[in-house]
Amino acid sequence: MLDNKKLTPLSAIGEFGLIKRIQEKVTIQQISTHKAIGDDAAVLEFIGKQILLTTDMLTENVHFNLMYTPLKHLGYKSVIVNLSDICAMNGTPSQITVSLAVSNRFSVEAIDELYEGILLACENYGVDLVGGDTTSSQSGLIISITAIGHANADDVVYRNSAQKGDLVCVTGDLGAAYMGLQLLEREKEIYKANPGIQPDLQGNDYILKRQLKPEARLDIVELMHSLKLKPTAMIDISDGLSSEIMHIGLDSGLGAKIYEAKIPIAEETLKMAVELNIDPTISAMSGGEDYELLFTIRPEDYEKIKNLPDFTVIGTMTDVSDGFKLLTRDGSTVQITSQGYNAFLEQS
Amino acid sequence: MLDNKKLTPLSAIGEFGLIKRIQEKVTIQQISTHKAIGDDAAVLEFIGKQILLTTDMLTENVHFNLMYTPLKHLGYKSVIVNLSDICAMNGTPSQITVSLAVSNRFSVEAIDELYEGILLACENYGVDLVGGDTTSSQSGLIISITAIGHANADDVVYRNSAQKGDLVCVTGDLGAAYMGLQLLEREKEIYKANPGIQPDLQGNDYILKRQLKPEARLDIVELMHSLKLKPTAMIDISDGLSSEIMHIGLDSGLGAKIYEAKIPIAEETLKMAVELNIDPTISAMSGGEDYELLFTIRPEDYEKIKNLPDFTVIGTMTDVSDGFKLLTRDGSTVQITSQGYNAFLEQS
Numbered sequence: 001m002l003d004n005k006k007l008t009p010l011s012a013i014g015e016f017g018l019i020k021r022i023q024e025k026v027t028i029q030q031i032s033t034h035k036a037i038g039d040d041a042a043v044l045e046f047i048g049k050q051i052l053l054t055t056d057m058l059t060e061n062v063h064f065n066l067m068y069t070p071l072k073h074l075g076y077k078s079v080i081v082n083l084s085d086i087c088a089m090n091g092t093p094s095q096i097t098v099s100l101a102v103s104n105r106f107s108v109e110a111i112d113e114l115y116e117g118i119l120l121a122c123e124n125y126g127v128d129l130v131g132g133d134t135t136s137s138q139s140g141l142i143i144s145i146t147a148i149g150h151a152n153a154d155d156v157v158y159r160n161s162a163q164k165g166d167l168v169c170v171t172g173d174l175g176a177a178y179m180g181l182q183l184l185e186r187e188k189e190i191y192k193a194n195p196g197i198q199p200d201l202q203g204n205d206y207i208l209k210r211q212l213k214p215e216a217r218l219d220i221v222e223l224m225h226s227l228k229l230k231p232t233a234m235i236d237i238s239d240g241l242s243s244e245i246m247h248i249g250l251d252s253g254l255g256a257k258i259y260e261a262k263i264p265i266a267e268e269t270l271k272m273a274v275e276l277n278i279d280p281t282i283s284a285m286s287g288g289e290d291y292e293l294l295f296t297i298r299p300e301d302y303e304k305i306k307n308l309p310d311f312t313v314i315g316t317m318t319d320v321s322d323g324f325k326l327l328t329r330d331g332s333t334v335q336i337t338s339q340g341y342n343a344f345l346e347q348s
Numbered sequence: 349m350l351d352n353k354k355l356t357p358l359s360a361i362g363e364f365g366l367i368k369r370i371q372e373k374v375t376i377q378q379i380s381t382h383k384a385i386g387d388d389a390a391v392l393e394f395i396g397k398q399i400l401l402t403t404d405m406l407t408e409n410v411h412f413n414l415m416y417t418p419l420k421h422l423g424y425k426s427v428i429v430n431l432s433d434i435c436a437m438n439g440t441p442s443q444i445t446v447s448l449a450v451s452n453r454f455s456v457e458a459i460d461e462l463y464e465g466i467l468l469a470c471e472n473y474g475v476d477l478v479g480g481d482t483t484s485s486q487s488g489l490i491i492s493i494t495a496i497g498h499a500n501a502d503d504v505v506y507r508n509s510a511q512k513g514d515l516v517c518v519t520g521d522l523g524a525a526y527m528g529l530q531l532l533e534r535e536k537e538i539y540k541a542n543p544g545i546q547p548d549l550q551g552n553d554y555i556l557k558r559q560l561k562p563e564a565r566l567d568i569v570e571l572m573h574s575l576k577l578k579p580t581a582m583i584d585i586s587d588g589l590s591s592e593i594m595h596i597g598l599d600s601g602l603g604a605k606i607y608e609a610k611i612p613i614a615e616e617t618l619k620m621a622v623e624l625n626i627d628p629t630i631s632a633m634s635g636g637e638d639y640e641l642l643f644t645i646r647p648e649d650y651e652k653i654k655n656l657p658d659f660t661v662i663g664t665m666t667d668v669s670d671g672f673k674l675l676t677r678d679g680s681t682v683q684i685t686s687q688g689y690n691a692f693l694e695q696s
Contacts, residue, residue, distance in 0.1 A: 034398065038599075039507050040436035040583060041402035041497065050382065051399060054389035055494060057447040057481040088388035099405040099492050133405040133492075142485065144447050144492035146403060149389065159387050235388060251386075 007107035042130035049150035054085035060140035075117025083216035086149030088236035090157040101137035160251035162233035166296035178287025180211030231295035243338040255322040258315035355455035390478035397498035402433035408488035423465025431564035434497030436584035438505040449485035508599035510581035514644035526635025528559030579643035591686040603670040606663035
């Protein structure tokens with residue numbers, strides 16, 4: 001933890017001091033980066049590629065709670081949510097810009113911790129930090145990240161191009177990030193009621209890591225490339241399986257049928273679901289923040305993935321008139337609905 | 349003005365409702381935009397061009413005051429500050445993304461007004477709105493915009509490539525935006541002390557427009573292109589002439605000499621300077637937000653610009669050992685200093 005007595009106020013180094021401090025920590029890895037931080041704009045060059053551009057804004061107490069989110073993890077995750085969007089287009093992320101609004105309760109050392117996480121994500125994914133902006137806010141921390149990626153024109157995968165009969169596939173496992181959040185929220189409430197009690201997080205490393213330090217599935221994009229497998233449609237799972245399958249279905253003019261028994265859920269997620277008395281299927285369908293990839297493939301491509309542990313076929317794309325159906329373990333059929341994530345209802 | 353009784357809370361339409369509402373208003377103008385809003389990322393394609401990428405974050409009560417800034421103007425200006433950065437690289441802006449964090453005191457109608465300004469700037473500059481994010485904030489409005497532009501590799505102009513003996517040029521006139529701000533601040537204080545008094549803004553359209561609805565000098569980029577004039581270095585004037593000439597000088601390893609008498613200042617700016625008892629040179633040197641272009645040219649290129657009313661030569665680049673000097677009207681020499689804009693000191 002940071003020693004409060006030795007912290008430096010941001011006003012001591014100012015905006016330009018902060019930019020310089022960040023600039024000194026950045027190393028450039030991409031040949032497509034011609035000029036990074038230090039001019040009016042970054043200069044990039046991609047020869048024969050299409051450019052992918054995505055942006056996400058994270059606000060304190062809406063998207064994250066600093067009571068249980070270490071700043072380094074927050075920085076890491078803020079980058080990952082954007083890289084995940086590039087992966088969901090079947091692209092390779094290559095640059096990001098980071099803009100921050102911080103209240104003056106943050107110290108230079110706190111911002112350093114945040115950037116440690118940001119730059120670790122950059123290092124792990126071969127991405128360059130090429131620009132940004134840092135300013136003050138009246139309350140709380142706001143992080144706005146834009147990611148740039150690239151892909152050959154033929155490789156870009158959209159949401160709206162699934163075909164009837166395509167298999168619905170998902171990577172990794174679902175619901176763990178949500179269960180990690182529930183655990184953190186439980187321990188926060190216990191701590192608030194009795195600050196003398198240490199949080200009981202033992203043995204839950206997996207679900208905590210999924211919530212606090214998720215990864216983008218660039219490995220899957222690369223694996224599919226080497227398998228010469230191009231999904232017919234793809235999206236990343238940021239809002240939960242229900243919402244994402246409906247995006248693919250509605251945009252493609254189709255319905256979908258998902259088998260509950262096929263949804264991959266980790267042991268650790270199931271264990272915590274029992275402990276917290278939450279239906280694990282609900283955490284997978286509506287939990288969100290898993291940052292796995294949901295995609296559709298032609299049935300004849302099944303051979304390419306059937307033996308790969310990271311891929312699970314969970315259903316098929318159906319006629320639009322069939323709607324979105326979950327076939328439960330007990331043999332009944334449930335309508336899949338999605339209200340999406342409404343940040344405007346989450347406000348305190 | 350909006351009728352308070354008929355306003356719709358943002359929670360009534362939600363995040364997806366808001367995205368849809370914005371998407372319906374957007375028209376695509378650029379052939380480089382393959383896919384705009386509606387997938388995990390926008391898809392762009394620039395054949396044989398370098399990509400320019402810049403981002404700015406504006407926070408309420410730090411960068412703008414909603415007491416005297418109409419939301420439509422704020423939206424317009426938020427886009428302009430980014431387009432200006434693309435122009436400062438000698439590039440053409442083509443796409444933007446817009447992320448907002450809004451507190452729930454904003455209505456759907458207020459966000460509509462903001463986007464009216466954003467989309468008007470897009471229309472005026474031929475720029476496509478291709479993505480973004482909208483979420484809630486605990487207090488205040490935060491706008492984060494990223495702009496993409498393009499240029500031929502040979503045309504990109506950096507800050508660090510001025511040469512000793514180059515002429516220092518500026519477009520338009522300086523200090524007006526700052527004087528407009530001072531006028532608005534004066535009227536705000538009068539209004540706060542006595543809400544019955546109407547603000548006295550008559551006859552000050554020019555300086556108010558420069559503050560509230562500035563323009564990016566894309567016309568200058570196009571003019572220089574047609575003149576086959578490539579500046580040796582360029583920057584846009586967002587923080588005031590002092591700060592910007594020092595960026596060019598320090599990055600190029602040079603000093604600079606500026607003639608006070610040559611600095612272009614509009615009649616309206618001079619008039620308000622007298623009224624408010626502010627030195628007009630200070631408003632030009634330190635005021636900022638003019639969004640004019642400051643650039644250096646080889647002396648032999650002077651012929652190309654000497655008869656153009658939009659260009660003024662205000663000095664020359666000198667040896668680094670000469671530092672940064674302002675030669676005043678009375679014949680004395682003053683050291684140019686710049687602390688830059690320190691947003692962290694501006695907080696209430």
